[in-house]
Amino acid sequence: MATTISNDQVLLTIPMRPDMELAAAQLASVIAESMSFSEEQIEEIQVALIESCINAFEHSQSPDRQVIIKYIMRTDGLEFEISDQGVGFSPENRTQRRASKPDLHPDMRKRGWGLEIIHALMDSVDIMSGENGTTISMVKSKTV
Amino acid sequence: MATKNSNDQVLLMIPMRPDMELAAAQLASVIAESMRFSEEQIEEIQFTMIESYINVIEHSQSPDRRMFIKNIIRTDMLEKEQIRIQTIDQGGNLAWQLQFPMTKCS
Numbered sequence: 265m266a267t268t269i270s271n272d273q274v275l276l277t278i279p280m281r282p283d284m285e286l287a288a289a290q291l292a293s294v295i296a297e298s299m300s301f302s303e304e305q306i307e308e309i310q311v312a313l314i315e316s317c318i319n320a321f322e323h324s325q326s327p328d329r330q331v332i333i334k335y336i337m338r339t340d341g342l343e344f345e346i347s348d349q350g351v352g353f354s355p356e357n358r359t360q361r362r363a364s365k366p367d368l369h370p371d372m373r374k375r376g377w378g379l380e381i382i383h384a385l386m387d388s389v390d391i392m393s394g395e396n397g398t399t400i401s402m403v404k405s406k407t408v
Numbered sequence: 409m410a411t412k413n414s415n416d417q418v419l420l421m422i423p424m425r426p427d428m429e430l431a432a433a434q435l436a437s438v439i440a441e442s443m444r445f446s447e448e449q450i451e452e453i454q455f456t457m458i459e460s461y462i463n464v465i466e467h468s469q470s471p472d473r474r475m476f477i478k479n480i481i482r483t484d485m486l487e488k489e490q491i492r493i494q495t496i497d498q499g500g501n502l503a504w505q506l507q508f509p510m511t512k513c514s
Contacts, residue, residue, distance in 0.1 A: 269421050274431065277419040283442035287418065290438045291431050298427035337425075 274335040278317070280326070285317035288333050295335055296342055301406065308385040309342065309404050315378040316346040316400050324350025324398060341387070341405040349397040355379070418481040429461035439481055440491055453491065460495045
């Protein structure tokens with residue numbers, strides 16, 4: 265029980281297993297609803313969180329096969345930190361690779377858009393990645 | 409029901425705030441659904457989750473309301489037979505341990 269959280273945080277640890285991304289998204293949904301986010305915003309949060317989790321499941325190669333999600337309830341919005349202890353990646357290289365291959369086969373286009381979707385749905389996205397893992401921090405702001 | 413590794417556990421740490429019991433219940437519901445628990449069983453799991461959360465809040469006697477509940481939902485997905493929920497206060501004391509055996513569908 266060494267881990268502690270403050271009164272505005274929820275901490276969830278999920279195994280990299282089917283449907284666990286849905287559990288994380290559903291938890292986000294209830295928290296966002298309690299903060300009076302709109303239905304549309306809640307859907308966007310859920311999709312962004314599902315994409316983040318699936319990215320970690322599929323690409324992190326994390327030895328412990330776990331993803332840790334911190335939900336931070338701020339006065340101006342809801343922040344998420346999705347962390348794994350995998351091999352990491354370079355977000356810059358990935359963007360360049362995407363830009364250099366505009367003519368992908370249609371089937372290929374269906375996959376690999378997770379980060380773009382996350383950027384489109386959330387108000388701010390920050391990625392820290394290294395050899396000890398990856399943390400995606402993303403914020404959904406409340407709209408007045 | 410020894411758990412072989414952490415890959416069949418979901419850990420949730422939540423503060424004592426309004427609606428957090430619903431968040432915990434919803435999480436348990438999704439996990440139970442993915443394990444093919446029946447609708448009736450899922451409702452029972454949700455209800456019990458909420459009750460255990462409220463009980464810990466009411467009896468924690470935390471003066472600053474800064475105690476937290478840690479739910480360990482052992483899904484035991486390898487066997488797909490039961491869910492075990494442990495509610496633990498911030499001091500590491502086991503407040504509740506609930507076990508839901510799964511009814512086998514014929």
